Amino acid sequence: MNAGGQSWGRYPRVSQTMVELTDRHRQLPAMESSMLPYGNGRSYGDSCLNGGNTLLRTRALDHFIAFDAATGKLECEAGLLLSQILDLVVPQGWFVPVTPGTRFITVGGAIANDVHGKNHHRAGNFGRHVLELELLRSDGSRRVCSPNENAEWFGATIGGLGLTGLITRARLQLRRIAGPWMSTEVHRFENLAGFFRLSQQSDRDYEYTVAWIDCLATGQSLGRGLFTRANHAPAHPDRRPIAPAGRLRVPFTPPLSLINRLTLRSFNALYYHRQRAPVVHTTMHYQPHFYPLDGIGDWNRIYGPRGFMQYQCVVPPADAERHVAQLLKLIAASGSGSFLAVLKQFGNLASPGLLSFPRPGATLALDFPNQGARTLALLDRLDEVVATAGGAVYPAKDARMSGAHFRQYFPAWESFRPFVDPHFSSSFWRRVME
Amino acid sequence: MLNVLVIGATSAIAEATARRYAARGARLFLVARDNARLTDIAADLRVRGAIDVGHATLDVNRLDAHAEVLNQAWQLLQSVDVVLIAHGTLPDQAACESSVETALAEFATNGTSTIALMTALAPRLEAQGRGTLAVISSVAGDRGRQSNYLYGAAKAAVSTFASGLRQRLAKVGVNVITIKPGFVDTPMTRDFRKGALWAKPDAVANGIVHAADRGRSVVYLPWFWLPIMLIIRHIPEFIFKRLKL
Numbered sequence: 001m002n003a004g005g006q007s008w009g010r011y012p013r014v015s016q017t018m019v020e021l022t023d024r025h026r027q028l029p030a031m032e033s034s035m036l037p038y039g040n041g042r043s044y045g046d047s048c049l050n051g052g053n054t055l056l057r058t059r060a061l062d063h064f065i066a067f068d069a070a071t072g073k074l075e076c077e078a079g080l081l082l083s084q085i086l087d088l089v090v091p092q093g094w095f096v097p098v099t100p101g102t103r104f105i106t107v108g109g110a111i112a113n114d115v116h117g118k119n120h121h122r123a124g125n126f127g128r129h130v131l132e133l134e135l136l137r138s139d140g141s142r143r144v145c146s147p148n149e150n151a152e153w154f155g156a157t158i159g160g161l162g163l164t165g166l167i168t169r170a171r172l173q174l175r176r177i178a179g180p181w182m183s184t185e186v187h188r189f190e191n192l193a194g195f196f197r198l199s200q201q202s203d204r205d206y207e208y209t210v211a212w213i214d215c216l217a218t219g220q221s222l223g224r225g226l227f228t229r230a231n232h233a234p235a236h237p238d239r240r241p242i243a244p245a246g247r248l249r250v251p252f253t254p255p256l257s258l259i260n261r262l263t264l265r266s267f268n269a270l271y272y273h274r275q276r277a278p279v280v281h282t283t284m285h286y287q288p289h290f291y292p293l294d295g296i297g298d299w300n301r302i303y304g305p306r307g308f309m310q311y312q313c314v315v316p317p318a319d320a321e322r323h324v325a326q327l328l329k330l331i332a333a334s335g336s337g338s339f340l341a342v343l344k345q346f347g348n349l350a351s352p353g354l355l356s357f358p359r360p361g362a363t364l365a366l367d368f369p370n371q372g373a374r375t376l377a378l379l380d381r382l383d384e385v386v387a388t389a390g391g392a393v394y395p396a397k398d399a400r401m402s403g404a405h406f407r408q409y410f411p412a413w414e415s416f417r418p419f420v421d422p423h424f425s426s427s428f429w430r431r432v433m434e
Numbered sequence: 435m436l437n438v439l440v441i442g443a444t445s446a447i448a449e450a451t452a453r454r455y456a457a458r459g460a461r462l463f464l465v466a467r468d469n470a471r472l473t474d475i476a477a478d479l480r481v482r483g484a485i486d487v488g489h490a491t492l493d494v495n496r497l498d499a500h501a502e503v504l505n506q507a508w509q510l511l512q513s514v515d516v517v518l519i520a521h522g523t524l525p526d527q528a529a530c531e532s533s534v535e536t537a538l539a540e541f542a543t544n545g546t547s548t549i550a551l552m553t554a555l556a557p558r559l560e561a562q563g564r565g566t567l568a569v570i571s572s573v574a575g576d577r578g579r580q581s582n583y584l585y586g587a588a589k590a591a592v593s594t595f596a597s598g599l600r601q602r603l604a605k606v607g608v609n610v611i612t613i614k615p616g617f618v619d620t621p622m623t624r625d626f627r628k629g630a631l632w633a634k635p636d637a638v639a640n641g642i643v644h645a646a647d648r649g650r651s652v653v654y655l656p657w658f659w660l661p662i663m664l665i666i667r668h669i670p671e672f673i674f675k676r677l678k679l
Contacts, residue, residue, distance in 0.1 A: 022621055025470055060621075063474050064481035076481075088482065 005055045009044040010307030011370050014051030022060045024168040028138050034425035037162045039106030044310040045399030046427035047161050072174035078108030078167040094174040097129035103291050108167045113396040114159035114356040118208035124349030127158035129173045137165040138423035156419035159353030163420045181233035182289045186280045192223030199345045202229040214268040215341035218332045249297035257304035257369040267339045303369045310397035312365035315389040320362040323389040334378045338367040354412040357394045406432035436460040437511040442521025444471045446620035450639035456484035463507040464489040494547035500554050519569040524622045530584040545588030549595050559608045566646045568611040576663045579679040611645050612652045616659040
């Protein structure tokens, strides 16, 4: 629980008033300060924070409204978690159309950040699967928004970082599955060219693709890693579903980050060599496939009391390999970096969202223990590469990009601005609009 | 078929409990004051697997309306396997000290109305010769403390009444469970600072369902309130009256 309103990176630390919403039919509370909806606090940086102001907690808005098991149309309140949806719909042969690397996010958060997943090349963003949503504004007005109705509000709210008002409920189109199992293949690749080759080969026949990168490898091995491609498996009636695992948890915050140069180098080398064969085929349950870290509660504590910063960027397809190589060189040279460095190619499916992050190209995501000025300087250097390449950085994971860079990455910010609710704001928004 | 009646169905603990029964495919009948919220909760429980959900509005302090609502419940459910009485408020103790009217009104909501409902439910369950009646009392009813003794007195009345009713109905195969939650993080306790002793409604709901499945009599939720209240009950008065609890 994030009782005090923290973000997942536990950086920056700000304090704000928490107000719990319990009834979607009620008006928003009237208050002097600005408000921001706060779901499960899984955004990494400050896009889910509103320092010195108010957060509206939405987790109690967790009611299902309707589910048609024949068509896979699900209507629910925006505070419901994807995990709660999956628990209900997977046994009935349905799956969320798009999921990020954690299932502990709210539907409202998925829409407000227009999240993406390993199937971006096939399914696009979460926002493409939203059939309809209701937007409640501080002036008391309610709008039903969809691609056909109030379409401009729909476009502003998808990826709108919670700034256009409160999403009270949404109707989603789920995806049919035969069962909870995934057929997965893990391919080892020796360098960046290997990644792009595998990605090219896989996008047509595999719904989910993603690669783990050894971000400390250099020279010939720059960009080496493990490429995972997967599809939902046919039904395996003989297999019993996995028992809900007794969840591990990081019980307290260690005084120092456990991720440092030494642990990282050993981990990455071991992880890269964990499979001897170049390819390993497995049938596995969807949970460890999509959500390896969800099995460890409060894993963000391993970065110690100063927290960590995520960095996720996308660079355009032309020259993607060169730009990713540049980024990886900067990271390897810094010795900083994460054991979860992830590389994926986005597809061409456009999102309805004005401020949506995904766009065609290669996306790289890493987390860095917060070492203050050193980390900030490294991320600024990465930003220079991304900006020159004509790419973008993901606001949901950001705590530090400059306003100038934000406005360059998201040129639609000017057409977005009129849709911001006059009583809504966030730490992120104030920072990038300065 | 599992048939469940929930009174005070919009309370956080009751709703979490109802979700567990819905996931088992139960048929539920919900009773509370707020019709709009009842409608939302009923829709939610249907999606979660309840085979059928009915609901009725009731202000528990309108004792003359109890019989009609119970009639409606029995009409839908036919026979009832589990009844959960979960309504309640958390009175402002200071207000109860300065106004007799407030004190008695709060006692009525948390004590008298519950006793009235249990009285009306008893013959129905007795006639069935089976079923579980779970009533949410509180650790506060175990001993009066200066910080909330009006609430504690009402819950003590409920606990004592439930104890007697349990003895009576045990003979005909009906189990009465006294649920004694400690601090629970719900909208009712929104303004309290939460510490290590606070439990989530989900955890308490788990305990209630488990207690009903196992045919328990008195359950402290979470369990650690049992030893805590054992100690608090046994502090001698000459010490207790000097404490600030």
